[in-house]
Amino acid sequence: MSLDPADLVPSHFRWSFDRGVGTITLDRPQRKNPLTFDSYAELRDLFCELKHTPEVRCIVFAGAGGNFCSGGDVHEIIGPLTRMDDAGLNQFTAMTGDLVRAMRDCPQPIVAAIDGVCAGAGAIIAMASDLRLAAPSAKTAFLFTRVGLSGADMGACAILPRIIGHGRAAELLFTGRSMSAEEGERWGFFGRIVADVHAEAEALARQLADGPVQAHYMTKRQLDAEWHVSIETALDMEAEAQAECMKTNDFRRAYEAFAAKRRPDFKGD
Incomplete structure (x- = not known):
């Protein structure tokens, strides 16, 4: 809630x-x-x-x-x-x-x-x-x-x-x-x-x-989570984390803004 x-x-x-x-x-x-x-x-x-x-x-x-x-x-x-x-x-x-x-x-x-x-x-x-x-x-x-x-x-x-x-x-x-x-x-x-x-x-x-909030949340989570694992495990964890971020609307907005040569307007979703 x-x-x-x-x-x-x-x-x-x-x-x-x-x-x-x-x-x-x-x-x-x-x-x-x-x-x-x-x-x-x-x-x-x-x-x-x-x-x-x-x-x-x-x-x-x-x-x-x-x-x-x-x-x-x-x-x-x-x-x-x-x-x-x-x-x-x-x-x-x-x-x-x-x-x-x-x-x-x-x-x-x-x-x-x-x-x-x-x-x-x-x-x-x-x-x-x-x-x-x-x-x-x-x-x-x-x-x-x-x-x-x-x-x-x-x-x-x-x-x-x-x-x-x-x-x-x-x-x-x-x-x-x-x-x-x-x-x-x-x-x-x-x-x-x-x-x-x-x-x-x-x-x-x-x-x-004002930035890509979900991406920031993922970054904070992984900075902590990867303290305790090997580089090999961290690479797998980051691959999964980045794939999740690639599903966000902010990722799509960033691409569209880049293609239009303007700054992205992130919404946090």
Whole structure:
């Protein structure tokens, strides 16, 4: 059953929708946008619901007030975790992993607009996004070891090495140090550094939303699915995926536009 984007009304962050682009904005700027138990759960639920919201074609993930996200709230998450029993701890860590799983499972490409502080769970959210743009002010830190926790948090040991390489990921996860915007761009974590990261992220999301949506969905699915298979298997998977895309009306429209020497008008079907 399809959901209307207007029905997605979260309580713990801002949500807006305009012509195919949904924007999530963490909005606790006075604390650099930390997460709480409730916002974790609500983000997880929103990304699960996006699988059933076809009008949303692309997502922008941002923070308010010049920072992206400072991670789990020290007083509302970290403190309570020190007093939690085994069952509670396991429930919490499973939920945080479910957020990353939901981000990867939702078909829409996710564009992260990173400025200022991007730390802990905030760095994980950036990592789990499909595309990342940085403001010059961006400082990204997987700082779990600095609070006595493993760098193996929310899929970081699996996903981060695939983005920046094993050695660089190991350094960030062991030391918890900040990665500057310039370093992140050089290492491939950020696609590019831009002056107005929010405007550029919206423009990129608009470009994707106006493009061949089913083809974008297939690309996201295969980028994840092919992590775990041999090249031979990947070739077979991509042959099947591309054949599916060749059945779409957007593929036909692209051919007709090319033949007529005009730009295609993709409809997403």
